[in-house]
Amino acid sequence: MTALLTSARTRPVGAPAPVDAADVVRRARRAPRRRHRLVVGGLGAALFVAFAARVLLGDYTVTIPDFFRILTGTDIPGASYIVLESKLPRAVLALLTGVAFGVAGGLFQTTLRNPLASPDIIGVNLGASAVAVVAIALWGWQGLSVSIAAIIGAITVALVVRLVAGPHGGHRLILVGIGAAAAMQSVIQYVFTRVDEYDAQLVLRWLTGSVNGVAWPTIRLLALVLLVLLPLTWWLGRSLQISELGDDTAAGLGVPGARSELLLLLGVVLCAVAVAAAGPIAFVSFLAGPIARALNGGRTTLLGSALAGAVIVVAADYLGSYLIPDTNLPVGVVTGAIGAPFLLWLLARGRTGRRAA
Amino acid sequence: MTSATAPATRLSASRLTLGYADRPIVTDLDLQVPNGKVTVIVGANACGKSTLLRGLARLLKPQSGAVLLDGEVIHRQPTKHVARILGLLPQNPIAPEGVTVVDLVGRGRHPHHGAFQRWTSVDDEAVAEALELTDTLGLADRVVDELSGGQRQRVWIAMALAQGTDLLLLDEPTTYLDVAHQVEMLDLLADLNARRGTTIVMVLHDLNLSARYADHLVALRDGAVVAEGTPRQVVTEDVVRTVFGLDNRVIDDPVSHTPLVVPVSRHLRQAQPPTQELP
Ligand SMILES: Nc1ncnc2c1ncn2[C@@H]1O[C@H](COP(=O)(O)OP(=O)(O)OP(=O)(O)O)[C@@H](O)[C@H]1O
Numbered sequence: 001m002t003a004l005l006t007s008a009r010t011r012p013v014g015a016p017a018p019v020d021a022a023d024v025v026r027r028a029r030r031a032p033r034r035r036h037r038l039v040v041g042g043l044g045a046a047l048f049v050a051f052a053a054r055v056l057l058g059d060y061t062v063t064i065p066d067f068f069r070i071l072t073g074t075d076i077p078g079a080s081y082i083v084l085e086s087k088l089p090r091a092v093l094a095l096l097t098g099v100a101f102g103v104a105g106g107l108f109q110t111t112l113r114n115p116l117a118s119p120d121i122i123g124v125n126l127g128a129s130a131v132a133v134v135a136i137a138l139w140g141w142q143g144l145s146v147s148i149a150a151i152i153g154a155i156t157v158a159l160v161v162r163l164v165a166g167p168h169g170g171h172r173l174i175l176v177g178i179g180a181a182a183a184m185q186s187v188i189q190y191v192f193t194r195v196d197e198y199d200a201q202l203v204l205r206w207l208t209g210s211v212n213g214v215a216w217p218t219i220r221l222l223a224l225v226l227l228v229l230l231p232l233t234w235w236l237g238r239s240l241q242i243s244e245l246g247d248d249t250a251a252g253l254g255v256p257g258a259r260s261e262l263l264l265l266l267g268v269v270l271c272a273v274a275v276a277a278a279g280p281i282a283f284v285s286f287l288a289g290p291i292a293r294a295l296n297g298g299r300t301t302l303l304g305s306a307l308a309g310a311v312i313v314v315a316a317d318y319l320g321s322y323l324i325p326d327t328n329l330p331v332g333v334v335t336g337a338i339g340a341p342f343l344l345w346l347l348a349r350g351r352t353g354r355r356a357a
Numbered sequence: 358m359t360s361a362t363a364p365a366t367r368l369s370a371s372r373l374t375l376g377y378a379d380r381p382i383v384t385d386l387d388l389q390v391p392n393g394k395v396t397v398i399v400g401a402n403a404c405g406k407s408t409l410l411r412g413l414a415r416l417l418k419p420q421s422g423a424v425l426l427d428g429e430v431i432h433r434q435p436t437k438h439v440a441r442i443l444g445l446l447p448q449n450p451i452a453p454e455g456v457t458v459v460d461l462v463g464r465g466r467h468p469h470h471g472a473f474q475r476w477t478s479v480d481d482e483a484v485a486e487a488l489e490l491t492d493t494l495g496l497a498d499r500v501v502d503e504l505s506g507g508q509r510q511r512v513w514i515a516m517a518l519a520q521g522t523d524l525l526l527l528d529e530p531t532t533y534l535d536v537a538h539q540v541e542m543l544d545l546l547a548d549l550n551a552r553r554g555t556t557i558v559m560v561l562h563d564l565n566l567s568a569r570y571a572d573h574l575v576a577l578r579d580g581a582v583v584a585e586g587t588p589r590q591v592v593t594e595d596v597v598r599t600v601f602g603l604d605n606r607v608i609d610d611p612v613s614h615t616p617l618v619v620p621v622s623r624h625l626r627q628a629q630p631p632t633q634e635l636p
């Protein structure tokens with residue numbers, strides 16, 4: 001019964017493949033790769049432009065030669081201070097937090113297979129923020145210990161949401177997560193009613209996020225942590241394209257489901273350290289993942305998400321500073337204003353999970 | 358592997374109990390998958406076929422008992438090592454958005470890549486062969502999301518083939534396929550078995566095709582083996598009635614001379630007296 005019924009359309013097993021079949025494969029594999037390179041190149045260029053604009057332009061313009069002179073140590077009265085203590089740290093912090101939020105968004109949305117299942121929607125960021133606020137305002141913590149408090153907060157909220165919602169990324173996770181986010185928000189608000197000086201700027205930072213007025217040591221700490229976390233994410237994320245095939249197929253290919261859990265945990269920690277430095281900048285993860293994906297023909301790209309996140313934060317901070325004269329909007333207000341309509345659109349479209357099979 | 362030294366089975370289950378949470382689905386099941394043969398599992402909906410297949414493929418941890426691969430408990434072997442020996446096509450695989458056919462099929466090569474070693478021309482060849490075998494080479498640069506159900510199913514089978522394993526477990530590989538493609542797919546798997554000696558275990562719903570393609574047939578009911586053996590031993594009117602609760606006749610398949618099940622349906626019985634009046 002075997003081999004006899006082979007029709008003209010299929011080739012018997014073991015017969016040599018014509019040479020051109022492998023060529024077809026090679027050619028077909030090339031197109032998505034080229035597209036990905038274009039996406040990464042394009043987002044990289046956009047980030048460069050946004051970063052340069054943030055550092056050089058605005059209400060105090062710095063020329064490029066002056067900028068490099070300042071960087072190499074020449075003291076230009078006025079300009080040096082503004083660049084080194086205001087514009088540059090803001091831009092660098094915006095870039096770093098954007099990368100962290102972007103990667104976390106890509107990890108969450110891909111692993112949970114749901115664009116709404118982003119850490120900023122399901123309360124991870126606000127969880128980090130709430131515990132950080134408690135640590136700072138009530139316990140007087142500073143520096144690294146605040147980051148650690150934020151990480152503990154983020155992981156706790158993620159675990160609780162996970163336990164209540166069950167292991168899948170469907171509607172339940174989103175609803176429970178939104179509930180958790182609201183609860184965390186009220187914790188933050190409550191803490192601010194308890195502290196003596198009710199500083200509106202500070203409240204805004206911990207509720208919506210801001211890259212304003214952060215000192216270099218905090219930025220350096222974030223950079224160092226990312227220097228460890230991002231290569232680790234890249235290393236573990238190589239199997240993301242297997243994990244995204246679903247638990248059964250992935251396990252069949254030798255990638256255990258525990259790997260996805262680990263990637264989610266990394267996403268949580270990335271968010272937490274970014275929140276500890278700049279607050280829960282709204283909707284960055286939520287926007288970066290889908291934008292990078294859409295540019296990349298619907299396919300997952302962590303590098304794309306990272307760059308998209310950075311572009312969003314750097315550009316939003318620039319817009320927030322100079323869009324409305326004499327008003328310095330925190331970056332989170334701007335990203336919130338961009339993200340909210342997108343959230344509504346996604347909800348209205350009513351397709352939170354992706355098509356099966 | 359020479360047949361003189363080959364063991365009769367590389368994959369077996371002993372006193373295997375599988376389930377979800379506390380509810381056992383498959384209970385105390387013993388099964389020896391004959392090496393180099395085509396084994397087909399049949400049974401009614403929800404009797405535990407997929408559960409058993411997932412257990413055999415180490416996707417589900419046994420509540421008791423064990424699955425052995427090459428004489429060792431499968432759950433204790435490195436999962437990537439198992440993935441080079443045993444491939445699985447789940448019942449409802451999920452294609453990520455935007456993924457092209459070559460990309461998806463290429464992911465079947467994952468177990469063959471080490472920590473640093475990436476894609477090589479060997480992988481290109483393996484993917485090309487899998488695409489050709491499943492008649493999907495022409496779809497190579499299409500997006501999987503945008504294919505028909507049958508095309509998609511063939512792409513998934515191509516992915517399992519690209520994995521290049523000695524054992525292949527397939528959960529309803531013929532769903533979504535039209536009758537010609539069903540026969541063709543089963544021919545392909547039979548070919549693979551005959552030429553490469555690939556051991557195949559699959560769940561099928563079509564009893565007649567099962568009887569035609571199986572060397573070894575396993576009938577499940579409520580998570581237990583009701584009958585096991587050659588199609589002629591298993592596909593009898595009694596067994597079909599026990600397993601599916603279906604009144605039936607078994608005749609000889611004029612093409613393959615394997616058993617052919619002809620259902621006796623209620624509708625037919627009612628319609629039998631041609632003179633009967635309609636109410
Ligand atoms: N992930 C799960 N969690 C809980 N129960 C499950 C799960 N998967 C299957 N079951 C239950 O286990 C039983 C057997 O399911 P299984 O998928 O093994 O059936 P099957 O024989 O493959 O059926 P079908 O022919 O419909 O594919 C069913 O009652 C089903 O509801």
Ligand SMILES: [Mg+2]
Pocket residue numbers: 406407408448528
């Ligand atoms: Mg099933």
